[in-house]
Amino acid sequence: MNGAEFERDTALVTGAGSGIGKGAALRLAKGGAFVGLLGRTEDELEETLAEIRAGGGDGMVLVADVSQADQMAEAVGRLIDARKGLQIVVANAGINGTWAPIDDLKPEEFDKTIAINLRGTYLTLHHTVPFLKKTGGSIIVMSSINGTRTFTTPGATAYSATKAAQLAMVQQLALELGRHGIRINAICPGAIETEIDDNTNVRKKRQTEVPVEFPEGDIPLTGGESGTIEDIADVVAFLASDASRHVTGTPIWVDGGQSLLR
Ligand code: NAD
Helix, strand or coil: CCCCCCCCCEEEEECCCCHHHHHHHHHHHHCCCEEEEEECCHHHHHHHHHHHHHCCCEEEEEECCCCCHHHHHHHHHHHHHHHCCCCEEEECCCCCEEECCCCCCCHHHHHHHHHHHHHHHHHHHHHHHHHHHHHCEEEEEECCCECCCECCCCCCHHHHHHHHHHHHHHHHHHHHHHCCCEEEEEEEECCECCCHHHHEEECCHHHHCCCCCCCCCCCCCCCCCCECHHHHHHHHHHHHCHHHCCCCCCEEEECCCHHHHC
């Protein structure tokens, strides 16, 4: 444990069974927060909880699909019943979905990306904000460089649209929720080493890609190496903590400068 910066806090992290969500959950638990681990895959969530407990922290598993209103209401209800309050929400669950030319992208593929990434973010906030209003708190939305600074990922139209919309929600809600002492910010990661590529369906990439070549690789800070889960988790901790008490409605690009190139 490294102190108790979140000792009195309860956190909810969606998509906590792998990747960035798992890293955020471990980091918040390390700071003393009790973490509700929400996701679709129970055994992965149990594994995250086991790692948290091995590190001296605690939390609970909440199996739910972020795109389903009834499941989200039930999962948040279980966390509140167990803890009474809620101070930190990390709306992280998301998929890359299908990356394809616009005339090839099927309506059901478009809808699936919107349902999980955008409706899922809405439902996460819709069901948690009533509890955050009681004590104030911090919401962190996991957006992306795609849709906020980068528009060259081939075929990623639906994905980029959800990530742009998440940032719009953050800015809109910063004003709406400020009076309740709730801060809301977005993290926009660049390429991070996770399992998200397993959930990516890419078609006809050559029809949509824009060839751009840079002499020194496309992540200036690392010479091309992807970022790590911990690179994101430390920014989650900053935005959840009192160190960011005057920060709201703000995107933070955590990408080693990648999105400034393309
Ligand atoms: P990941 O696939 O490792 O993790 C995503 C998690 O979300 C998984 O645990 C998955 O089970 C869960 N999930 C997916 N659909 C769900 C649903 N309907 N209901 C509940 N849980 C669901 O991917 P990751 O890279 O850790 O991605 C996390 C977030 O970070 C996403 O929003 C993604 O868009 C964003 N992001 C990732 C990168 C990157 O390079 N990895 C870059 C920018 C943004």
